[in-house]
Amino acid sequence: MSDKTLVHKKNNQLIAKLVSVVMLMFLFGYALVPLYDVFCDITGINGRRFVQSTPQISGLNESRLINLQFTTSVAPDMPWKFSPMTKTIEVHPGENKVVKFSATNISPNTVVGQAIPSVSPGIASLYLNKVECFCFNRQELKAGEQVEMGLSFFISSDIPEDINTLTLSYTLFNVTAVNQNKQPI
Amino acid sequence: MSTLVKNNNKKADIDDFDHAHDEKPRGIMRWLLTTNHKDIGTLYLGFSLLMFFVGGAMAMVIRAELFQPGMQIVDPNFFNQMTTVHGLIMVFGAVMPAFVGLANWMVPLMIGAPDMALPRLNNWSFWILPAAFSVLIASLFMPGGGPNFGWTFYAPLSTTYAPDSTALFVFAVHIMGISSILGAINIIVTIMNLRAPGMSYMKMPMFVWTWFITAFLLIVAIPVLAAAVTMILTDKYFATSFFSAAGGGDPVLFQHIFWFFGHPEVYIMILPSFGIISTIIPAFSRKKLFGYSSMVYATASIALLSFVVWAHHMFTTGMPLAAELFFMYSTILIAVPTGVKVFNWVATMWRGAISFEVPMLFAIAFIILFTIGGFSGLMLGITPLDFQYHDTYFVVAHFHYVLVTGAIFSIMAGAYFWLPKWTGYMYDERLAKLHFWLSLISVNILFFPMHFLGLAGMPRRIPDYALQFADFNQLVSLGGFAFGISQLLFVVVVVKCVRGGAKAQEKPWDGAEGFEWELPSPVPYHTFSTPPKVK
Known part of the structure; x- marks a missing residue:
């Protein structure tokens, strides 16, 4: 039909x-x-930015001081000691600063690490500009090797009035396996 | 059952739309090869009842472990597998197949169609389900155990820390998803193309409308779930980094993708309930459904809103304030169309000649108890409050009120309502009333104290708890055992009803309306070979 x-x-x-x-x-x-x-x-809402900025030359705002705190942690399978050498710092918006982090490979093997940044409050990550950061690259440390890793940054002068304290946290992951294109982590 | 059927269409063409064979095959092959919507509906309903008891047994293990503080019966890893698989089985194995079963049985009858539009596909959508659940349940017996990361399988619990059997979980979910999608496509095609002449969309029975909208939710939401589990699979086994921060991914992204599926999913499990209740309340109030078109629009708005509220499951992940406000407001907004429905049901009963047969008892209990679940949902939807309630037993109480006293109670109501039509016999009203009252009392002993446990700070998915929660947990467990045992009564009633009883009339409920009540009871194997006339 x-x-x-x-x-x-x-x-x-x-x-x-x-x-x-x-x-x-x-x-x-x-x-x-x-x-x-x-x-x-x-x-910038998840606080995780890898964008590289060019250093700021103007726009220094000396009337404000932002309190910046650094914390670190390592993933469970990461055999490194990792800590900020400066725990807190006060900076003016627009001021270029460099802080150092210390990392030590306490395992008997060469290990490759990748640091992942996270800024809290998340929205503030838009105003925290990294000029140079160890998180832009993977870090390779031989057994027992210790390094100081630098972070050069400035805070944008247009940072909102209500943000006075920022926390920048780094988590260090073991990416040795991925780095050699072998096994998944 | 249907040897009495007078088959008028013996000479009709044998194709997808006319099954002219008047003899059913006998034995197991009838069920394996059936393309009859009534047989497939029965298969779905039977399977869902079986899964209800399998998932229920797991709930009993959970409640037995929580009967006393300290570790009693099972080890924590097995406890986690129980909470996970209980959730998966109840969602994908009990509630969803029960609704698909009801749709298979009732949608063609309600719209005056001879069968579903795609009968062979229908057979497949059912028969891949037992395979999926065999795989899922088998994974419990693998070395390292089955899925133990919660039914929400948040990364990295389901990637970095997941058991080796996770691939089986992924494949099982894929098969369940394919089954749901095929079922949904079939229902949409049936409703759009096989309505009796003259049945416009706004003349469709409410149950058909709610399933029509649910089917669209399914085909939009389930593929996103399929994407999420595929990403879990490749993250765990093939070194991708969708959810691994080390490789540039983000574990929070998993929650966004999951809940983009997950929130429509919870409405997939409640919209057909609304349809069943909207069918039963008018029948026993002997009045027309109050506000039919507002019911249709309310259902559609709930479905649309369900796609813009997902992050209310994630308030504590550190979202910016603006996002928290957006998701809070959109969530609370859903209370408006839901309220329209509840008030319409109440208005339908207003000044009706109400009688309290078992389907109506379950339907009234649904309205009250589902509304309690809705209110606790509103509380959870308020961002600052959610910071207190998040991941506590308050959440467990909330979703069991909407799923057990909501979805399951409506399925029970529907089963009792249509059993006489399906079997040709009346069920045992006395036993069924006993089932109702025992269920009603025990379910509240089971879930109501969970609100207080949650407010007092008891976290969910933990096999042990602080001593101050001991009394309430004991009460909850007793309620749980009582509710579990009460459901055996349902099986007794159904089995008795299938075997015999008082003969059911064509229309055993005098207020019921619709094509299905113009057919003899039991319904002949083949119906509406010529479409009925729409009044």
Whole structure:
């Protein structure tokens, strides 16, 4: 009956549309990954920025002092000692500063580490500009080796009035396996 | 059951829309090969009942362990597997298949269609489910144990710290998801293309409407879940870093993707309930449903809003204030269409000639208890309060009120409501009332004290607790055992009803409306070969 072939055709068209919705939503699930990164880079809301800035020459605001705190932690499988050599520092917005972090490989092997920054409150990460940071690169330490790693930064002079204290925390991950393209971590 | 069927369409073409075979195959092959929507509905409902007891047994293990403080019966890792698999089985194995089963049985009958639009696909969507749950349950017996990271499988619990069997969990979830998507596509095609002539969208029964919207939620939300589990799989086994900070990913991203699926998912588990309740309340109040079109719009708005509230599960992840406010307001906004529904049900009962048969008892209990769950949901939706309630037993109390006294009670109500139509016999009203009252009392002993435990600070998913929580936990566990045992009564009632009893009439509930009540009880194997007339 022609009625039935008509229903058949209608069904197939509808199924095709619905299946494409399913496919698109699966891709959308994956698209959330880059979207999330872009969104976070623009808004700074997850406090995790790797953007490298050029040093600031003007815009020093000596009327304000921002209290900046540094904390560190290491991932459970990371055999390093890692600590900030300056725990807190007071800086004027626009002022270029350098602080040091100390890392020691206490294992008998060469280990490669990657530090991941996180700023709290998250939104403040937009105003904490890293000119040079050990987190831009992986660090390789031989057994027992100790290094001082530098962070050069400045705080933008347009930092909102209500942000007076910032915490910058680094977590150090063991990426030795990934670095040699061998096994997953 | 249907040997009495007068089959008028023996000469009709045998194709996807007309099953002219008037004889059912016998034995197991009937069930394995069936493309009949009624058989498949029965399979779904039976499977969901089985899973309800498997997941329930796991809940009993949890409550037995929590009966006293200290470690009593199981080790913490096994306890975690129990909470995880209990959640997965109840969500994907009990509640969702029960709704799909009801849809299979009732949607074609309610819209006057001869069967589902895609009967062979229908067979497949059911039969891959037992495979999925076999894989999931088998993973409990693998070295290192089954999934132990909670049903929400947050990274890195499900990647860095997950057991070796996680791949099985991923594949099981994939198969469950495929089953749900196929089922949803089938329901959408059936509703859009097979309605009886003259049945416009705004004349569809409420149950059909709520399932129509639920099916769209399924095809939009489940693929995102599939993406999330695939990322977990590659993160754990193939060195990707979607959720690993060391490789440039972010564990918080997992929560965003998961809850983008997860919040629509919780409405997938409640919208069909709204449809069932909107069917039962008018039938036993002997009045038309109050505010039909507002019910339709309310359901659609809940579905749309469900995609912009996901981060209310993540208030404590350190979101900026603006985002917390946005997600708080959008969450609280959902109370408006939900309130419309609750008030419409109450208005339907207002000045109705109400009688209190078991389906109505469950439906009224649903309205009251689901609303309690809704209110605790509002409390959780308020950001500053959530910082206190987050990850405590208050959350457990909340979602069990909406899922057990909400979704499960509505399924029970629907089962009692349509059992006479399915089996041709009336169920044992006395036993069914006993089942209702025992369930009602025990479920409140089980879940109500959890509110206080949560407010007092008892964390969820922990096998041990501080001494001051001991009394309430004992009470909760006793309620749990009582609720578990009471559900065996349901099985007794159903089995008795399938075997025999008082003959059911065409329309055993005098206030009921719809095509399904114009058919004989039990419903013939083939129905509506020629579509009915819409009045």
